[in-house]
Structure formats: C-alpha cells, structure tokens
Amino acid sequence: MFTDWIHWCSSIRSDELLWALTPLLLLDAPRYVLGSLVMWACDFVSDIWRLLTGATDARPHEYCPSVCVVLAGLNEADTIASTLGSVWGSYPRMEIVVVDDGSTDGMADVATEFALTHANVLVIRKPRRGGKSSALNAALPFTQAEVIVCVDTDSHLGPGAIWEIVQPMADPAVGAVSGTVIARNPFLKLITWLQAFEYLRSIFVGRMFAHRLDILAIVSGAFGAFRRDALQRVQGWDVGPGEDGDLVLRLRKAGYTIALAPYAQCLTNLPVSWKRLFFQRRRWEWATITFNCRKHVDLANPFAPHFRWSNLAMLVDSWLFSVVLLYAFWGYLGYLIWHSHEDLGKLLFLNYLAYAGIEIVNLLVVLYYSLDRRRDLCIGLVAPLMPFYYLFLKAAQVWAITEEILTRRSFRDNFVPEHVRAVTWHW
Amino acid sequence: MNRSADPAKNVETRVYAAPEVIPPGERRRHPRYLLTRPVITIPVLADGSPDEERVGEGYTIDVSVGGMSLRIDQSEPPRLSTLVVGVESESSQYHFSTVRMRNVIESSEGKRIGVEFVEPERCVFRAEQLQPWFDARTFSLAPPANEEALTRWCGLGVTRPVVTDYVQVCSACRALPTFRHGCRKCGSARLGNIQLIHHFACAYVGFVEKFEQHGDLMCPKCRAKHLVVGADFEYLAGPYHCLDCNWRDSTPEHIAQCLRCGMRCPASQLSEQQLIGYHVHRLDPLVLIDSVR
C-alpha cells in the first residue's frame, strides 16, 4: 500500500502537487514555517557572528521599575495561595493586589491570610461577580506602580519572570509586554501534551516572529505587563470576552508598541477535556471578529490620525489567516470530499505527511530557542499527532467565527455576567 | 370532685371519695381534688440547701390550687417548716415545688401533713437563682450564687446542670469584652474607606468623585451620563485603610477589648466560656388538678 502511494506520488505532475498541497502552501507554510525559519536563520547567523567576535548576548537586568502584580480571579481559593507564593518576593520593588471577583469559595480569605504575613499584599473584595475586566480595573485605583503585571490566579511564574517581562519597558514607546505561557501539566493527558506543543510553537516561537514583524496583537491574559500611564490613557480593560486582545489593540491605537519577553515564562494549567478546550478556543476566536473585524477596524484606516502601517499589517494578518484562509481550508477539504476520487486517501496522506513535516521543522526551531531542551523535546514527541489536533482546532475556529459573524454569540456568553452583558456595547 | 375518672386512662391515679370529716386546722379556700401519687418531701435548710438526712416518702391525699395533703411514712415529722415536695407524674417524672407546712395530724394510717404552696418569690428554685449572672465588679458572668446548694439538690435528682450558652470572654481574665470593627493589624477602630463605582458598560472602576459632575454621575471613561444605580453601575467598597498604622484590608476585623483588663485582640482570639445553669421540673398544681378532672 505504501509502495502504491510512492508510485502515486512520483506519477503526480508538479501542478497537481501544487493543487494537492494548496491549503498547506497558502495557509500554514508561509505564516508558520517560512516565518520561523527565516527568523531562526537570522538569529543563527547573528549568534555565529557573536561567537566569532566574542561579543556577549547576556544582557543584565538593569531596568527595575516599581511593579504591581494584579491577580484577579473567581473561586480560586485552592490555587491562589500557591500563585501568591510563586510571585511574592520574586522582584524587589513589587506590590501585589488580589481582586476577588465575587468568589463564593473564600478566595479572598485565603489571600487575606497570606497578606497578614507578607508585606505589600492588598486584597480587594468585589461583592458580586462583575467580569474579569472590572476585576482587573478595580486594582488600578490602588496602585501607583509604574508597571502593572497581570497574572492568572491559577498560574505559576517561572524563575525571574517579572525581571524578564519589565525589561522591554525601558523603551518608553512600549505600552505592553507579552510574557510566554507554557504548560504546567504537559504530560497529564494526550490533550494537554498536544496543547503544550502548540503553546511552544505558537506562543513561544510564533509570537517571537509576530513581534519581529511588529504585528503582535495579543498579550496573554495569563501573564502580561502594562505600562501604568498607558493603561490610564486607555482607562483600563473593556468588557470581555477577549478583553486582553482588545486592550492591546486599543494600546496600539493610542500609539504604543507591544513588546515580547519570550523568556518571561508563566506556567499555566491547560484544559483537560476536549469540551473545555473547545469552549476556550471558541472564546478566543470570537475576539478576532468582535475586535479585529468590528470594534477596531479603524486601525486599518490610512486617514486616521494615528495610522501606522504595522497596525494595518497586524489586522490584515488576522483577517487573512484567521478568517479568509480558514474558510479556504475548509472549502478545499469540502471540495476534495465532494469530488472524491480513488486517490483521495493518498492525497490526504500526502497532506498529513507534509503537515507533520512542518511540525518537525517547528520543533527544531523551538529547540533552538528553548531554555529546557530536554522537556521541550519530550513535548515535541507528540508532533506526528499535531495535524489531527490542528484539524480539531480549525473546526472550533470556523465554528466560532461563523457564529460570531452571524449571531454575535460572544455577547450572550456567560464569561461576562448577565447584568454587564445587558448594558455593554455589542460591536 | 370527680368520682368517675376512667381508671384505664389514669392508671396511676386512684380517686377516692372525700373523707366525711375535714380535719380541724384545715381551712383551705380552694376546692380539693382527691389524688394519690407517690411523693417525696425534702426539708430545706436555712441556706437553701436540702436536708438529705430527713427525706420522706409517701403519697398525696388531695390537692388544691393553694396546697396539698400528704401522707408520709416517716416516724418523725419534718421539723423544718419549708419543704420541697416532689410529686411523681404519669410519666414517672418527679415535679417539684416549694411548700410551707401548715399542720401535722397523726392518725391510724400514719402522719398526714397539710402544706401550702409558697409565694413565687419565696420559692427555692427561682428562675434567676438557677442561671449565671452578670457580676458588675468583675465584668464577668458568674455561676449561680448558691451553686453549692444547687449541686446538693442535683445529688438528690431535683435539679440537673445544663449548658445554657457559650460566650466569648477575655482569654486573660475571663471578663466580658466590647466589640468594634477595626484594623486587623493594630486593632484601631479609626478606619477610612473609599467608595468606588463600577460602570458595567465599559468595565471602568474608579473613585466616586471622578464620576460626580454637576449633581449628575458621568463615567469618566465612556462619558455615559445619567447613570442609574443597579442598572448601569454598582457601588463598591474599596479596601479599608487604618488611620493609625496604614494597613489596608478588604474587610475590617471584629476587634474585642476586655472591660476588665483592657486587653485588645481580634475576636477570634477570645476564649469561649461555657455557661452552666440548672434545670428543675416544676410542679404546677393546675396540671395536677387537670389530671384528676
């Protein structure tokens, strides 16, 4: 059977091959493989050059602004103490504000216990749930720190993470810095293993590439730093879901640039069921339509006062890869199945091999930049299964984007409580 | 008088015909009801404690609202005039009352004693004497004043100790504290608190002053006007801050201060005192009469 396939491959004409690999060549190859390869090549050359000239790359942590870490959460009594433990004391000029968004499990009490024995920890209790954005905003009046760092209440900071994430702030044009989110529980289940590799590929290396092109459009809600002046200028977070991406677009609109600190790492717990993963991704994808295609579409207007080409490029990137080519992918797959012929299986297998090959290349790039190569190599062993996982993600994406385009589904989602959804603007 | 009580219904209550002759010295104003029930008599000493040596047993002859006639199987009649009388009820439970002896008549059947129920204020087991009381000198709750006597009554099965309450007392001197909302860190009650507004539509959270504009509320972020509390925004209590030590906290703590020694501490660090009172089953003549009728 395999020899059959080899024969089929060698008999195929080059235009047929191009057609067979269209979705790959259009959608994934340029954005995720060529990009990271070019980035790697540049870095490799400069690293060699540095090696030859004896220059050192080790930049000391010189910049030390005052930092306020905001931990906003709901019903995280079980995890808040260990999160606080991983944050507290990891940076010299730091205060911590815990915002309890109306928890019913005593989260604020656990945090208050911690505050009694640890200096510079403030706990704010909101009597009823108002949504993640209002919880984050509630911390702002109570800090004068230069940099606000948001950390999810169920996440852990890696060593020196705060030091790493504030360094790009030395440049006054930077309004926000994205940290890197990696899996805390990669080998728990197959689903977390797959996500762990996806995070390495798309958050760790993928954002490096986006940052080089200045089209970074997201600062993870789980770990991100914001300049306080910038936050005050845009008056904090707007109502979610997708409030983290929305804030970044508003900061870009206000003229700030978004930086990346790839080695500021935050370990987070990943969803352990396919259903939870589907709901998470659905929420992420809604934001593409709500914010990139509706609320902030004026970023693409060349006549707007603060127009920047990088903002236009960022929007085009998201329109093209998250919407247009996503539909093209499913259209192509539908077309193949509709016009099913005897070689369909061979064609799909060819595609699978090509996609798996991409993952191997990506793994190599990840390993080049990795801080913990042994762990990341173990995570990368799941690469041959990634094409199937991406098929699942693309299904979730197309579902989410379609329902958001047609029904503005995000404004009915329980991520934001009813009384807030009822009065906020439905973009 | 009831001559036809159903014996099947009142197994232990035997009803007799009233004696033809009422003994001299018995001039009760209330109608009497014949009733035969086991009874014990306990003489009460001057200090309110029982005279355990001279407990008598017998049965009742008749009962009225004001008193009773008893027959006691005791060679010597009680020498003290105040007695506690316990009458066994249908449920085999003794019910007690303080009585005064009026007369003793020797007859062929034994000693017949006439007693009258004392006024409530002369009762041995007055409610206030059975409960702990507030001692204003020590600002603490003291056990019942005649606790020793009550313990002896317990020994006879007349009273029994019961836990009536648990109170928070000073862990150093067991006196009662006063309470206030205060600073968790230093205990000061001088707290400041700033009110915030959360505008739902734009998720902005800021101090109330930032919203106030010429008598109206306007969101400084999205410029929405005429905001309605509940529908458009909610008030949030910001964290408290202590005016004495600058500690900031989301909720103030209950702070206690001892009235006696002045020790100030979080209420959670107080000791708990168990309050013991005494319980007695009281004899109600009307219930006794009811059981005969």
Ligand SMILES: [Zn+2]
């Ligand atoms: Zn507003």
Ligand SMILES: [Zn+2]
């Ligand atoms: Zn204080």
Ligand SMILES: [Zn+2]
């Ligand atoms: Zn005391």
